Amino acid sequence: METATMSSPTMAASPSASSIRKLTTSQFGEILIEERHIFRFPDGLLGFEELRHFIIVRDERTEPVRWLLSVEHPELSFPVVSPYFLQPDYTIGKDYSDLQRFTPLVILTLGAEGATANMKAPVILDVQQQLGQQIIITSDKYSTAHPIGVQQTSQR
Amino acid sequence: MLVLSRKVGEVITIGNAIKITILSYDRGIVRVGIEAPKDIPVHRKEVYDRIIELNRQATNVTPDALRNAIGCLQQSASKLPSTESTPL
Numbered sequence: 001m002e003t004a005t006m007s008s009p010t011m012a013a014s015p016s017a018s019s020i021r022k023l024t025t026s027q028f029g030e031i032l033i034e035e036r037h038i039f040r041f042p043d044g045l046l047g048f049e050e051l052r053h054f055i056i057v058r059d060e061r062t063e064p065v066r067w068l069l070s071v072e073h074p075e076l077s078f079p080v081v082s083p084y085f086l087q088p089d090y091t092i093g094k095d096y097s098d099l100q101r102f103t104p105l106v107i108l109t110l111g112a113e114g115a116t117a118n119m120k121a122p123v124i125l126d127v128q129q130q131l132g133q134q135i136i137i138t139s140d141k142y143s144t145a146h147p148i149g150v151q152q153t154s155q156r
Numbered sequence: 157m158l159v160l161s162r163k164v165g166e167v168i169t170i171g172n173a174i175k176i177t178i179l180s181y182d183r184g185i186v187r188v189g190i191e192a193p194k195d196i197p198v199h200r201k202e203v204y205d206r207i208i209e210l211n212r213q214a215t216n217v218t219p220d221a222l223r224n225a226i227g228c229l230q231q232s233a234s235k236l237p238s239t240e241s242t243p244l
Contacts, residue, residue, distance in 0.1 A: 027219060047208030061219045065226060078214040079222055085229060108222065109213040115225040121207045136199050136207065144206050148229055 025074040027067070028057055038071055039125055039132040046121065046134055051076065054132060065108060068123065078123075080105035086117055086148055092124065092137060101128045108148070116145040 018036040025031060033055050044051045053071035064085060069077040083090040083106045096102040104122040108115050119142035125132045160168060168176045174196065177189040190198050223230075 045211055046204070047211045059219050061223045062226065063230065065222060065229065067219075076215050078211065079217050081229065107211060107214045108217065108226075109210050110217050110221055110225055111213075115222065118207065118210050120203070121210075134207075134211075136197060136203065138199070144203070144210060148226060 021071075023055075023069070023071065023074040025057075025069060025077065027075075027077055028059060028069075031057065033071070036130070039130050041132045041134075043133055045078070045123070046136075048076070056080075066105075068105070068107075079108040080123060081108060081117065082106075083117070083119060083122060086146060087119065090119070090142075092122060092135070096124055096135075101126060103127055106146075109145075111145075113147065115148050117148055118144045119146045120144045 018034045021033050021035065023031050023033055037055055039054050039056075041052050041054060043049060048070075051070045051072055054068050055071055057067040057069045057077065059067060062079065065079050065081045067077040068080045083104055086106070090104070091097075092102075092104050096104070103125045105125065106117040106119055106122050108117050119137075121134055121136045121144065123132055123134050162168065162178045164178050164180055166178055170176070173193045175191040177191075179187040179189050181187075192198055
């Protein structure tokens with residue numbers, strides 16, 4: 001399931017016909033990105049509607065968590081991970097059931113109780129069209145604060 | 157803000173494509189049915205606000221802080237090929 005995004009992006013990309021840009025980030029220093037690895041988010045992220053272009057950055061320190069970095073504002077990045085690491089039977093509905101094409105990622109936050117994942121509002125990458133969007137799953141099946149780092153049991 | 161009074165069973169339309177039906181009213185809880193095109197997301201506002209807040213918080217997470225909080229995830233990822241319950 002999990003293929004495309006994870007292999008697509010990032011810093012150590014080899015030079016090719018696709019044009020290469022340098023971004024100066026606050027978290028990862030200077031990185032080189034290839035234009036063709038950029039995902040376009042027509043609606044941005046919720047609360048960040050002005051951010052329309054993102055790239056996935058890989059950082060050895062946090063694997064398998066990666067970083068959805070704003071190309072427009074490289075000081076902004078969102079830690080993301082495949083929801084399948086947290087919940088193998090995660091499903092986002094039939095609109096996105098083609099896993100060759102759609103890769104879901106969930107955004108992580110750090111709170112007093114450790115890291116949690118927002119399973120209710122995944123980012124869906126369309127790896128064929130290089131598009132992305134954040135959706136909200138309507139059912140109550142998934143929590144906005146799924147605990148991780150401990151055991152993968154509870155689900156609020 | 158436009159304010160309308162409706163009885164149970166009555167409908168409000170918004171544009172050509174959105175219909176809001178008052179389904180029931182019981183002890184302070186109004187049940188509302190919403191018909192809208194698929195491309196218009198409909199959500200409880202508190203959920204929407206919570207997600208915006210979580211997105212904001214996510215931008216404050218640093219790799220070093222996160223590394224300390226996801227040990228279990230990293231372990232399970234590195235053990236993938238040999239673990240029985242591998243998510244991949």
